[in-house]
Amino acid sequence: MGKPTSLALIPVDPAVLRYRSAMGTTLHAPHPWPHITSALRGPGPRRAAIAYLDHTALQLLPLRAGDQLIVNAARAAVRAHATSPTALSRFLDAGVRVLSTPNLHTGLIVTGGRVIVGPASASHSSTLADETALITDDPDAIAAAHAFLDGLVDTIEVDGVFLAGATAIWQVGRVVPLAGIGNRTRTGHDFLPTPVRRMFLRHLGDYTPTDEDENHWAATAPVSIVPNPRYHTPWIRQNTPGPDRRSRLQPGDVVIRISDDDVCLHPPAVVDTGPVHIPYTRHAVAYRLRARTDLEPLTVAGVARALADLGHPHPRLHHDHRVVSPSLRAALLELWTL
Numbered sequence: 001m002g003k004p005t006s007l008a009l010i011p012v013d014p015a016v017l018r019y020r021s022a023m024g025t026t027l028h029a030p031h032p033w034p035h036i037t038s039a040l041r042g043p044g045p046r047r048a049a050i051a052y053l054d055h056t057a058l059q060l061l062p063l064r065a066g067d068q069l070i071v072n073a074a075r076a077a078v079r080a081h082a083t084s085p086t087a088l089s090r091f092l093d094a095g096v097r098v099l100s101t102p103n104l105h106t107g108l109i110v111t112g113g114r115v116i117v118g119p120a121s122a123s124h125s126s127t128l129a130d131e132t133a134l135i136t137d138d139p140d141a142i143a144a145a146h147a148f149l150d151g152l153v154d155t156i157e158v159d160g161v162f163l164a165g166a167t168a169i170w171q172v173g174r175v176v177p178l179a180g181i182g183n184r185t186r187t188g189h190d191f192l193p194t195p196v197r198r199m200f201l202r203h204l205g206d207y208t209p210t211d212e213d214e215n216h217w218a219a220t221a222p223v224s225i226v227p228n229p230r231y232h233t234p235w236i237r238q239n240t241p242g243p244d245r246r247s248r249l250q251p252g253d254v255v256i257r258i259s260d261d262d263v264c265l266h267p268p269a270v271v272d273t274g275p276v277h278i279p280y281t282r283h284a285v286a287y288r289l290r291a292r293t294d295l296e297p298l299t300v301a302g303v304a305r306a307l308a309d310l311g312h313p314h315p316r317l318h319h320d321h322r323v324v325s326p327s328l329r330a331a332l333l334e335l336w337t338l
Helices: 033-040 075-079 085-093 124-128 139-150 160-172 211-220 300-309 326-335
Strands: 007-009 017-021 025-029 047-050 068-071 097-100 107-110 115-117 133-136 199-202 205-207 235-238 254-257 269-277 285-292
Touching: 025 033, 033 107, 033 133, 047 139, 075 160, 085 097, 085 160, 107 139, 115 139, 254 326, 300 326
Parallel strands: 047 068, 068 097, 199 254
Antiparallel strands: 007 017, 017 025, 025 133, 047 107, 107 115, 115 133, 205 235, 235 285, 254 269, 269 285
């Protein structure tokens, strides 16, 4: 190996730590992905060993026909939704040669004139996490990186047959934490339950309680809530609650409301209070929800396309139902970056 180079601090934006050596070695932190992506657009050929990928990987890793990508698409990684078969398929469609090895847990990229040592996951979560990437044009480092990639064992070619098996594993899997793979920390821990075990898609109408309603409810069960500008607390009405207790809303449930015209999905909300009987009705009940003020509705068509890319081609977005699949619940929340 060449002689170690001393790293000197250069003045940069204080929000970004960046160190550069005299021979072209740069450390990018804490958000290095723009620099990694830019480096990959330089002269090729390119070889990348990135253990885990999600559906955003193709934007982060602009590999081209003839490039090589090595991933960890072992059963455990795919079942835990750490490596996306959809992402692998997109790289294959772009002409990239894709290999899988079960022991990979690193991020190493070699281009025509640089080597990048960075995150082990090319994913949306990685772009939000505190990460580092070392980019250098040191010839000894480039040679050592090629030697490492050449020496990986138990590699399997990813092809159509491999993808079919991986997709089947993905569909029965669920999002679980893997060692060394973090998730974005949620803000507002009082908003969503952790974990989200009950989620419903429902057509539910708005409801404005009368003074008589609120006096009646206050006399039977207090429903006060501390105001918080980050949230709004709409009331909804359900005229005929389901007879099955498992399908009835209860405090702590997450609800995604479907618009009356089936065009939009309202942001996830949590049932805060209810059910409370609406006076002068036979069965109608009201629920108070808690929802974030900074989240916007999404179109059903756009959500359907995004979920299909994530491996959920039939999410039943126009129908009232309980979302049983843990992976589908996680995918729906991710659409609002929750």
